[in-house]
Amino acid sequence: MFDEAIKQYEANLEETGLQQLLPFLCKQSLDVIKQGDWPHWRDRLAELPALTPSRLEITDRILIGDAADCDADQLSLLRDQLKAFIPWRKGPFKVFGTHIESEWRCDLKWARLQGALAPLAGRTVLDVGSGNGYFSLRMQAAGAKLVLGLEPHIAYFAQFWAIRHFLPGYPVYVLPITLEQLPRPLPKFDTVFSMGVIYHRRSPIDHLLQLKDCLRAGGELVMESIVVDGPAGYSLMPKKKYARMSNVWFVPSTDTLLQWLTRCGFTNLRVVDQCTTTSDEQRVTEWMPYDSLDAALDKQDSTRTIENYPAPQRVIILANKP
Secondary structure (H helix, E strand, C coil), rough: CHHHHHHHHHHHHHHHHHHHHHHHHHHHHHHCCCCHHHHHHHHHHHHHCCCCCCCCCCCCEECCCCCCHHCCHHHHHHHHHCCCCCCCCCCCEEEEEECCCCCHHHHHHHHHHHCCCCCCCEEEEEEECCCCHHHHHHHCCCCCCCCEEECCHHHHHHHHHHHHHCCCCCCEEEEECCCHHHCCCCCEEEEEEECCCCCCCCCCCHHHHHHHEEEEEEEEEEEEEEECCCCCCCEECCCCCCCCCCCCCCCCCCCHHHHHHHHHCEEEEEEEEEEECCCCCCCCCCCCCCCCHHHHCCCCCCCEEECCCEECCCCCEECCCC
C-alpha cells in the first residue's frame, strides 16, 4: 500500500523543494517504528480491500464511494475493519456507505475558519498535530498543492492511512513525527496549521518559534487553542489535569496568546473566532465510545471542569510571518 504512495511523496517533495523530509516516510523508517504497536496497525492496513470509489466528495463529511460499489460481504467486512481503528476522534467520514461519526464534529470548526483563511489554492501546507487527516483533506480540497500532516500518535497515523488507502494519487501525506523532529529552519510552507496542539507543549514559546521557522516570508499561521478568560499575561497552569487531560501544560487567555505571538515576531494578528466548546461538537459516539466532553465538565455547573477550572473555550487566530 505504501509503495506507490511513497513514490508520489518523493515526486511531490522534489517539486516543492522539501527533499529534506524524504526519510520520514520511507520503508526503512516505517519498518523501525517501535511505538504505538505499529506492526499491529500495519497488518490492519494490509488487510483493507482494494475498492475503487465511484465518487468522492470532500465537504462537511468526507465521502468516499457508495455502498453500491461493494457487495454485501465486502461492506460488512469493511465496516468491521474500520471499527478496528476506534477511537475515531476527528471526522466525520462516510466510507462506502459506512458512516464514521467521530467524537469531534470537525466540520463545525472548519466552517468557522475557512472564510477567513488566505486562499489555499496552489499552496504548500503543513498541518501540525493532524490526527487522522480530516483537516488535511479539507485543505487539499480547498486547492492546496501539497499537504503534509505531522502525527506522532501511531493509531491516528494509521487511521489516516486507512482513509488514504482509498484515495490513491492525493497529494496529502501524514508523517509519524512531531514538529520538533523537522529540520530547522524549513521556511518552505505557505500556510502552517497548529490546531489543538499548543496547550500540550511544555514550552509554548518554542512551539510558536518552530512554527515560524516552517513559514516562508509572508506565510500564514493558523493557531487554534483552548483558552480561558483573563487579562494579557494570564495563563492557567493545571496542577495535574485539565478537563481530564494530563498533558495540558498552559491554557492562556486570548490576550496572552496574542502576546505570545507578537513576542515571537508574528504580525497582522486577527482573532477569527472564539466560542465555548459544547457537546454538539464534541461527544461520545459509536465510533468513539469512551469518555468525552460531558465527562470532563462538572455535572452541577457546566462552566467548570471536574477539576474546578474554567470550562474550555476555543479560539482561532491568524497571523503572518513578516
